[in-house]
């Protein structure tokens with residue numbers, strides 16, 4: 001129990017502890033001028049190898065695996081721990097200051113795309129793959145893609161934050177978010193007991209989005225010993241799906257992608 005008393009109106013503290021505390025501010029927008037490099041390839045991806053970041057490198061590698069040569073990309077590291085996401089050029093691509101952010105330079109005008117699920121959808125539509133054209137099947141893929149977008153903040157911002165990053169272990173917060181993380185894992189396990197991929201018979205952008213968080217958690221590769229803590233081994237169908245996707249050459253390449261410096 002802390003002795004914190006709620007004031008009537010919240011005010012930002014002078015400083016916050018924890019790995020991310022120093023970066024947070026209650027305001028949006030760019031904090032400094034920074035020109036980003038722009039390469040020759042049709043797509044410019046400004047990102048990092050986090051769960052949201054690897055969704056997009058995996059997607060590009062899947063497109064390349066299919067022989068879609070137009071899916072070539074330059075990949076740049078945005079060091080979020082050092083605040084690169086608040087530079088002016090990055091904020092012009094993603095005003096929300098989060099990786100991943102994509103520029104499509106293949107058309108007459110540059111197109112900016114932010115939010116990892118929006119990027120997956122944009123690329124799937126552009127290259128007409130990993131998303132069924134049949135309306136009913138497409139809806140099921142979008143159900144799971146939007147599920148991931150809504151669910152992962154409970155896992156990452158909630159459970160992962162209080163389990164791994166918070167400066168102290170707060171029992172209430174850990175129970176609150178471990179409960180939800182376990183419920184989400186159980187949901188995926190029950191769904192995957194009935195079909196090979198999360199939206200049906202085929203591998204889609206929904207699998208890419210969900211695997212990047214829940215697959216990596218099932219391999220205990222997200223936060224040190226979080227998989228043990230959440231006993232991920234008790235979900236056999238989720239484990240089998242995780243391993244099947246991890247074995248894909250494009251997934252291996254997407255995880256090992258080489259980021260160029262922006263400085």
Ligand SMILES: N[C@@H](CCC(=O)N[C@@H](CS)C(=O)NCC(=O)O)C(=O)O
Pocket residue numbers: 023050051052053080085097098099100114115116117
């Ligand atoms: N809903 C967003 C979330 C993106 C996100 O939270 N990115 C994190 C890294 S995984 C980030 O850039 N954090 C930096 C910050 O919060 O300042 C998406 O799916 O793209």
